[in-house]
Amino acid sequence: xxxxxxxxxxxxxxxxxxxxxxxxxxxxxxxxxxxxxxxxxxxxxxxxxxxxxxxxxxxxxxxxxxxxxxxxxxxxxxxxxxxxxxxxxxxxxxxxxxxxxxxxxxxxxxxxxxxxxxxxxxxxxxxxxxxxxxxxxxxxxxxxxxxxxxxxxxxxxxxxxxxxxxxxxxxxxxxxxxxxxxxxxxxxxxxxxxxxxxxxxxxxxxxxxxxxxxxxxxxxxxxxxxxxxxxxxxxxxxxxxxxxxxxxxxxxxxxxxxxxxxxxxxxxxxxxxxxxxxxxxxxxxxxxxxxxxxxxxxxxxxxxxxxxxxxxxxxxxxxxxxxxxxxxxxxxxxxxxxxxxxxxxxxxxxxx
Amino acid sequence: xxxxxxxxxxxxxxxxxxxxxxxxxxxxxxxxxxxxxxxxxxxxxxxxxxxxxxxxxxxxxxxxxxxxxxxxxxxxxxxxxxxxxxxxxxxxxxxxxxxxxxxxxxxxxxxxxxxxxxxxxxxxxxxxxxxxxxxxxxxxxxxxxxxxxxxxxxxxxxxxxxxxxxxxxxxxxxxxxxxxxxxxxxxxxxxxxxxxxxxxxxxxxxxxxxxxxxxxxxxxxxxxxxxxxxxxxxxxxxxxxxxxxxxxxxxxxxxxxxxxxxxxxxxxxxxxxxxxxxxxxxxxxxxxxxxxxxxxxxxxxxxxxxxxxxxxxxxxxxxxxxxxxxxxxxxxxxxxxxxxxxxxxxxxxxxxxxxxxxxxxxxxxxx
Numbered sequence: 075x076x077x078x079x080x081x082x083x084x085x086x087x088x089x090x091x092x093x094x095x096x097x098x099x100x101x102x103x104x105x106x107x108x109x110x111x112x113x114x115x116x117x118x119x120x121x122x123x124x125x126x127x128x129x130x131x132x133x134x135x136x137x138x139x140x141x142x143x144x145x146x147x148x149x150x151x152x153x154x155x156x157x158x159x160x161x162x163x164x165x166x167x168x169x170x171x172x173x174x175x176x177x178x179x180x181x182x183x184x185x186x187x188x189x190x191x192x193x194x195x196x197x198x199x200x201x202x203x204x205x206x207x208x209x210x211x212x213x214x215x216x217x218x219x220x221x222x223x224x225x226x227x228x229x230x231x232x233x234x235x236x237x238x239x240x241x242x243x244x245x246x247x248x249x250x251x252x253x254x255x256x257x258x259x260x261x262x263x264x265x266x267x268x269x270x271x272x273x274x275x276x277x278x279x280x281x282x283x284x285x286x287x288x289x290x291x292x293x294x295x296x297x298x299x300x301x302x303x304x305x306x307x308x309x310x311x312x313x314x315x316x317x318x319x320x321x322x323x324x325x326x327x328x329x330x331x332x333x334x335x336x337x338x339x340x341x342x343x344x345x346x347x348x349x350x351x352x353x354x355x356x357x358x359x360x361x362x363x364x365x366x367x368x369x370x371x372x373x374x375x376x377x378x379x380x381x382x383x384x385x386x387x388x389x390x391x392x393x394x395x396x397x398x399x400x401x402x403x404x405x406x407x408x409x410x411x412x413x414x415x416x417x418x419x420x421x422x423x424x425x426x
Numbered sequence: 427x428x429x430x431x432x433x434x435x436x437x438x439x440x441x442x443x444x445x446x447x448x449x450x451x452x453x454x455x456x457x458x459x460x461x462x463x464x465x466x467x468x469x470x471x472x473x474x475x476x477x478x479x480x481x482x483x484x485x486x487x488x489x490x491x492x493x494x495x496x497x498x499x500x501x502x503x504x505x506x507x508x509x510x511x512x513x514x515x516x517x518x519x520x521x522x523x524x525x526x527x528x529x530x531x532x533x534x535x536x537x538x539x540x541x542x543x544x545x546x547x548x549x550x551x552x553x554x555x556x557x558x559x560x561x562x563x564x565x566x567x568x569x570x571x572x573x574x575x576x577x578x579x580x581x582x583x584x585x586x587x588x589x590x591x592x593x594x595x596x597x598x599x600x601x602x603x604x605x606x607x608x609x610x611x612x613x614x615x616x617x618x619x620x621x622x623x624x625x626x627x628x629x630x631x632x633x634x635x636x637x638x639x640x641x642x643x644x645x646x647x648x649x650x651x652x653x654x655x656x657x658x659x660x661x662x663x664x665x666x667x668x669x670x671x672x673x674x675x676x677x678x679x680x681x682x683x684x685x686x687x688x689x690x691x692x693x694x695x696x697x698x699x700x701x702x703x704x705x706x707x708x709x710x711x712x713x714x715x716x717x718x719x720x721x722x723x724x725x726x727x728x729x730x731x732x733x734x735x736x737x738x739x740x741x742x743x744x745x746x747x748x749x750x751x752x753x754x755x756x757x758x759x760x761x762x763x764x765x766x767x768x769x770x771x772x773x774x775x776x777x778x779x780x781x782x783x784x785x786x787x788x789x790x791x792x793x
Contacts, residue, residue, distance in 0.1 A: 087523060087549070090562045178518070307538035311531055315515045317480050322531035322584070323504030369518040372537060 098373050101365045105380045109158070112387045116154045117146065119391070121399050148284075154387060156283040156291065160348050161386025162379035163295045163340040165362075166302060168355025169378050170337035173309055173371075174330065175233065179243060179416055181355030182222070182341035186249030188350035190225025191218035191342050192276055193253040193260075200264045211290040211346070218342035225249050226334060278349040278405040280390045291343055298339050299379060305332065306371040313369060351386070352405045353412025358382045360419055385411075431456040431491060431620050432477070432588060438485035439469070439476040445484050446472055450646055452639060456587070457618040459610065461631040464641035465665050470624035471512070473641065474592050477622065478509050491587065504532040508581035510574070510591040516566055522576045523561040526551055529583030551583040552576075555609055571602035578609065589613075591623035595630070603627065607634050628665075629677025632656050640664045671730045680730045683707065688714035688733045691752075691759035693783060695773070698766035699724040702792055703731045714759070716752045717744055717776065744775040752779055761788045 117129055124132075124142050132138040132146045168181040182188045198217035202209040225246075232245040257276060308329050311319040320326045344351060362381045363369050389407040396402060432454040440446035447469045454460050462470040475481040477488060479495065488495035491506065498506075508529065517525065529551065530544045540548070552558050555575040560568060565576065574594055581589050591610075595603045611634055613619045625631045631638055632652045640648040640655065642664055648655055655661070656674035665672075671680040684706070690713040692702050699715060700723070706713045715728040716736025728735045736752045738744050756762055762783045767776050783789050 087545070087561055090521075090523075304536065307531070307534070307536065310538060311528060313517050313520070314525070314528055315511075315513060317478075317509070317511055317513065318515070318528070320480065320500060321478060321504060321507065321509045322528065323499075323501040325500050363519060367519060368524075369520060370524070372539070 094368065098366060098368075098377075101362075101377060102380070105377065105384055108384045109380065109387075112384060112391065113154055113158075116387060116391050117150050119395055120145070120150060152283040152285050152288050153280050153390070155288050156347065157280045157387045157390040158383035159288070159291050159295055160280070160344045160351075161354060161358075161389075162383040163291075163298070164344045164351060164354045164386070165358035165378045165382025166299065166375065167337040167340035167344070169359040169374065170302065170309075170333050170340070171355070172359060173312060174333050174337070175242065176315070177242065178360060179356055179419060180246075181353070182337070182344075183250070183350060183352045183355060184243055184416075185225065185229050185246035186251075186253060187222045187225045187229070187246075187338065187341055188345050188352075189250040189253035189257070190223075191221035191345035192350050193257045194218065194221030194224070195346055196257045196260050196276065200260065211287060214346035215290070215294060215339075215343050218346040219338055221253075222338040222342045222345070225253065226338060275349045277403040278351045279393075279401070280348050280386075280404055281401060283347070287347055291347060294343050295340065298336055298343075302336050303375050305329075305336075306375060309333070309371040309375075313371075348404065350405065352409050353416060354382060354385060354389075354408050356419075357408075357412040357415040358385050360415060430454060430489075431458075432622070433489040434477075434486060435489065436486035437473075437476065437483060437488060439472050439481060440484050441472070441481065443484060447641065447644055447646070448485065450486070452646075452649065454620060454622065454637070456620055457614055458636040459614050459621045459634055460623075460637045460639065461635040462622075462624040462639045462641050463626075463628050463631050463664070468641045468643055470641050471592055474590055474622070474624060478507065478590050479503070501532060504584065506587050508584040508586035508589050510577045510581050510589065510594055512592045512596065520565050521562050522557065522565050522568065522572075523548060523552070525565050525576055526579045526583050529580040532584065547583055547585070551579040554582055554613070555579045556605070570597040571599065571605075574598060574602070574606060575609075578606065582613065586619065588620040588622065591621070593624050593626060595625060595627060603630065610634070628661060628672075632674075632677055673726075673730070676726075680727075681707065683731045683733065684710045684712040686712040686733070688712050688755060688759060690761045690763060691715070691756045692728075692732075692763045692765055693767055693776070693780065694718070694724050694765035695722060695767045695776075697723045698768075700727050702763055702765045703727050707731050714755045716755065717748050717773070717779070719773075738773075741772060743772050749775055749779065753782070756783060756786070759788075761790060762786055763790045763792050765792045 118126060122142070122145055124145065128138055128142060129146060132143050164182065171180040171182060171185065172178055194217045195214055198213060199209055202213060228249050229242070229246055233242055261276065308319065308324045311322045311324050312329065316326055319329070341355070358381050359374070359378050362378045363374060366373055366377060368374065389411065390404060393402040393404050393407045430453045432452070434450050434452045437450040438445050438448040439450065450473065462473060464470055472481065476483055483496070490498070526548050527540055527544070530540060530547060531538065534540060534544060549558070552561055555578050557572065557575045557579055560572055560576060565573065568576070574597070578594070594606055598606065607630060610621050614621050635652055637650065638652050638655045639646055640660070647664055648660055661672055661674055669682045671682070673679070689711050690706055692699050692713055692715045694702065694715065695718070703713070703715065712733045714734040714736070715724070715732045718725040718728060718735060718737055719740045720737055721740040725735065725737065734755065736748050736755065738748045756779070764780065764783060767780060769776055
């Protein structure tokens, strides 16, 4: 009798499991389709009209009119790729921070981590350009990482004293303001030629990306992504809380540091190349989890990355096209879509 | 194998290097159920957290299965020890099945994907706590009692030799308390799993435990079999009960008795008096009762609640002294209540008392 019950329950479970797996597959397929569609649309649109036929010829046969060729290969493609990679990285960074703080509205932007990165990157840019007239991508990433860690340090100090999540966010936002104020201060005293660079960047934008940028971010973010994915198992354990995770055999101290470093590398890379971008880190993981109806890291991690890529490519498309030829800041667009989602999440949280 | 499965040697525990409780020496055999009892804030959780390595020891040693606990890797420890904690977790979008499956963590591969074998273990664990039907429900959407059972299933699924539970019965109603404890008892006796837990319900602790540890601030005040602990004033001392009463034999509790000279006299026998005693106590009217044999169930309640009880030794005829005292009390009382008296061969003199009572002005028969 007991065994029969177990078999029945097992069948039940297998049915549910199958349903779940189908759902995961559908979500991934939808994301992949959206990815392809937006990529095509993105390449296909802009201030200069290029016909579809020519685009295909330029991409696959590498031939065509020189100006169009350059627009596609030197401007549009790297930009699209960067939007995809950085968008994915930003969302994943958000997911890691949410896991760490056990708080669904944590993210690199609201916790002031992006602003900290921005501050140190601004300093590094001015210093290196003045001295050597060039800054390497890696230098910027390291600067951004240092800045992220400074903000994160303060957040951790706060989080020891404040366990309430809303208060923690207020702390993060304050840190963000302080860092932004310092950045503005620095920018004010920088020389004119630097300011042009700094100003566009400090507002957040995917414009002006080069293939070398793509290369660097593929390497850095690629490695970080793989490492994060390999941590799916302990992240899953951590979702039950620290004490349970430890009782399952997770070395908590090591794990906590790893999570923070990984999320900082991800968001630092984004900030180094595209400046601070708001709300993606919160909105995307939330939507992805809702779509998958699970928080299992094994599926959520790749889905979040893919979802973030699609989201940022879409937002970049709007930033480019909405008021063409004027471009919007990427944060303007991500905020319009992201902020309402965050408000919705907070309202829902209260109701519980 | 060592004689004891879990042993602490002069363990000192506390937070932030401040010692709360010191010189803790506990010895637990395999398959035993050991319960920590003590007032709120006495440090039961602190001790449990130290045994599970959530807190660092301040002094002494813990020996698990003949090895120093702190020499274990977290991984190895996780195959020996599982926990059920008090913290209320709210995992996002996880079904009960998912929660239980996390118990398989030490046994799954790098990415934590469950094998067929693991799936079966999960089902068995759910079946062991009678929660099979909860498998596909969201963990946040079930009741406290169900949640506690699912968490226990999670611990069982981890296939430990010892399970540590911090107040597993809080938030549960009486039925679920009993259910949970009987699952624990089956587990301990059938699978030889050692159970260490803290409980607030001392009456339940007495009935389920092989050993009881009394935690009273700074020190362990007593440690031993429940038969020894639940005697005399140990429990009263532990909880510093000065108001009300705790009966160590039945594990029952009573509120303090009404103060003052008896205003009411209750005649009863064989349990008929108990509802009357309780009613008078609720109305805060001091009363006397009699004449009760010391083995009468009424006596057990009356001695706790009544200002005075007139008694007689069991199976004897009622003596003159008892009769005289009862008469005096009855005359002094403002009201005399007859709760129903069964009369047999020994207590025929109760009829004398009853006859006298019927003549009185304030005589009431309680039905």
